[in-house]
Amino acid sequence: MSGDTVKGNALQFTNDNKYAYAFSGNIIINNTTSTLLSFSTQSEYLIAKIYWYGDFGYVGGAKIITEVVKFNDIIVYDNSRLINSSSGDGSNEFGDPTPFIIPPFTNVIIQLGNDNAGDIEYGANLMAEVGMAPRVGNLVE
Numbered sequence: 542m543s544g545d546t547v548k549g550n551a552l553q554f555t556n557d558n559k560y561a562y563a564f565s566g567n568i569i570i571n572n573t574t575s576t577l578l579s580f581s582t583q584s585e586y587l588i589a590k591i592y593w594y595g596d597f598g599y600v601g602g603a604k605i606i607t608e609v610v611k612f613n614d615i616i617v618y619d620n621s622r623l624i625n626s627s628s629g630d631g632s633n634e635f636g637d638p639t640p641f642i643i644p645p646f647t648n649v650i651i652q653l654g655n656d657n658a659g660d661i662e663y664g665a666n667l668m669a670e671v672g673m674a675p676r677v678g679n680l681v682e
Contacts, residue, residue: 552580554671561587561669565651567595567662574607574654577665581648587669590638591651595663609652610641617641643669 552563565577593608603623610618618639643649653663 563667565664578651587643589669592666596661604657607654611650
């Protein structure tokens with residue numbers, strides 16, 4: 542379960558398998574919803590935090606930004622914010638990480654969407670502690 546630091550749709554693990562991480566890198570989102578990260582867990586579970594980032598300050602007034610997290614094609618998190626010229630960039634709403642417990646054998650999709658026509662860059666980082674389910678039953682050797 543060990544990997545190198547990479548950007549893209551790969552869940553990586555530290556050499557001791559205590560932590561997992563994924564980095565989307567900057568992705569241009571122009572008036573659509575795009576997948577920032579997509580990965581699957583195996584027998585491990587993750588105590589995770591998702592950090593959303595990007596050029597929220599460059600979004601035009603009265604535009605909506607939506608964060609979506611899906612587990613096995615089921616939406617488990619859907620957060621939309623209206624950005625308007627009087628409230629600024631919305632960084633208070635998007636600056637804090639979103640916590641999750643991600644179960645074993647789960648396909649995870651992390652998306653961000655907007656209805657802004659400009660080519661604005663966004664991304665997501667996931668950082669997690671890794672846990673393994675305890676063994677159930679007797680060990681037969």
